[in-house]
Amino acid sequence: MENNMKIWILSNAYKPEKGGLVSYCRYLALCAKKKDKKVEIVVSNLKNKQLEAKEVLEGINISRIDYSGIPLILSIFTPIIFYLKTLYYIKNSKIDSEDIVISRYYSFALALEKSCKTKKHIFIAPLVAPELHKISVKKAKGIKKIYYYIILPQIYLLDKLAMRKSRNLATLSKSKREEIAKYYNIDSKKVCVLPPGIDYERFRIATFKEKSDLRKVWNYDSDDKIMVCVSRLSSEKNLEILINAVDNIYDKKIKLIFIGDGDQKRVLQKICSSKKLENRIRFLGFKENVEDFYKMSDVFILPSKYEGFGHVYLEALASGLPCIAARNNPPESITASEEIITNEKLGIIVNYNSLEEIVQAISESFKNSEKYKFDRRNHVIKNYSWETHLEMIERILS
Structure with missing residues (x-):
């Protein structure tokens, strides 16, 4: 062209x-x-x-x-x-x-x-x-x-x-x-x-010092087990079940951070308050520096029941995090999760409405969080590129 x-x-x-x-x-x-x-x-x-x-x-x-x-x-x-x-x-x-x-x-x-x-x-x-x-x-x-x-x-x-x-x-x-x-x-x-691309210079694996410093900024302990969910807070994202999952996990060191805004924010906050989980779940709104929250976390979780693609899974994987996502099971749930998370090193696929599966996946993900972080990043770099995406468009239209 x-x-x-x-x-x-x-x-x-x-x-x-x-x-x-x-x-x-x-x-x-x-x-x-x-x-x-x-x-x-x-x-x-x-x-x-x-x-x-x-x-x-x-x-x-x-x-x-x-x-x-x-x-x-x-x-x-x-x-x-x-x-x-x-x-x-x-x-x-x-x-x-x-x-x-x-x-x-x-x-x-x-x-x-x-x-x-x-x-x-x-x-x-x-x-x-x-x-x-x-x-x-x-x-x-x-x-x-x-x-x-x-x-x-x-x-x-x-x-x-x-x-x-x-x-x-x-x-x-x-x-x-x-x-x-x-x-x-x-x-x-x-x-x-x-397939789309990913900015793998922006989204990268944090050093030990970066992770530690970011946790101090947001008042988390070094031994906290942090899950992050980067998402619009809307009904199709199926986020209420995450609050219920945290409520069913007795390890108080497991914390959840929501990054994003949406029409379900107040509803989710009320549910969180009713279960007295304010010390374990935080709603931080939209953040321009979203990459910092991947860096300070151990696991990414988003059991959305309807996704156009799911760029956030690529961002999380490029940052070295294991992902928990919902299975593609039309018409109940339509996602591309299994195309992105293709093996157990990358994350765990669950049924979007199974609290038991989500709780178990959270526990398993923390065990392997550090182990395969470079495999996750390399998977994204190998398979997702904006340059390739644009070249494919040009080829189709030539």
């Missing part, structure tokens, strides 16, 4: 938001920039209407589509209105026919195919959008529940059209490919699997 071509990354989330999708866009953009590619990220302003329409972050051009101004009476048609606004933006954008465009959200992917701005477009689907929203529906009540039931068919239609009309369709894991193929009746051979 020529250096004067531009790479566009289109997503519904970017900084200052957090999460795996944000990390994906950032690292891929930085990788392309490092290879002297022109890069621009186009994102919505859904979560924060006060953000600048255009700005430069880390040398990367960011453009935001304005989705504000929708009358309340039309809010039940939000997915369709967002798509139409996206289509208008794309049609009037400076995307050239020779530019590469990477979509990470269905409204962008469908708008790209409809606008015919470029043939070099790939939709890397993060997940099956309606399935994620169904989890939210189960937790919703009253008017909010009715609202979800109205917008779900719209999301299903747009997501389905984006999947079927995209001439180049991909995802990050085999499990997600199978889910997409089954859900939308698409030939799985038409869905490419493109």
